[in-house]
Amino acid sequence: MLAEPLDASTTFFPPFHTNFGKVTRIGKNVFINHDCSFLDLGGITIEDDVMLGPQVKITSENHPLDPKIRRQLILGQVHIKRNAWIGAGATILPCVTVGENAIVAAGAVVNKDVPDNAIVGGIPAKVIKMIEG
Numbered sequence: 001m002l003a004e005p006l007d008a009s010t011t012f013f014p015p016f017h018t019n020f021g022k023v024t025r026i027g028k029n030v031f032i033n034h035d036c037s038f039l040d041l042g043g044i045t046i047e048d049d050v051m052l053g054p055q056v057k058i059t060s061e062n063h064p065l066d067p068k069i070r071r072q073l074i075l076g077q078v079h080i081k082r083n084a085w086i087g088a089g090a091t092i093l094p095c096v097t098v099g100e101n102a103i104v105a106a107g108a109v110v111n112k113d114v115p116d117n118a119i120v121g122g123i124p125a126k127v128i129k130m131i132e133g
Contacts, residue, residue: 002026013054023060032056033088042075042094050080053088053106062094081116101131 042060105121
């Protein structure tokens with residue numbers, strides 16, 4: 001399923017789906033709830049202490065807008081930094097970095113970078129609040 005074994009401190013609830021698995025890196029003390037799905041050909045990095053709610057989708061793959069070449073793939077790394085929390089049913093799109101300590105609200109669609117210590121939500125996701133402390 002994944003290229004590297006998971007650290008013993010990581011919790012992974014099945015089912016889990018990935019189209020490749022070889023370009024996903026998962027840190028320590030990560031919690032991945034059930035029914036998450038990764039498209040990782042562009043690379044997915046999940047740092048330590050991250051939590052993913054159920055049915056989170058992370059894709060590092062997209063297609064061109066031009067219909068003549070739409071079947072081609074555009075790859076873009078996704079990076080989820082330390083201690084981020086991705087809520088149930090959220091979708092993280094290619095070329096996105098979710099900052100340290102950030103929270104992505106349930107159901108959000110993230111198409112741009114999320115700053116450290118930000119709470120984002122909506123479609124497309126926008127900053128709702130900054131976390132103090």
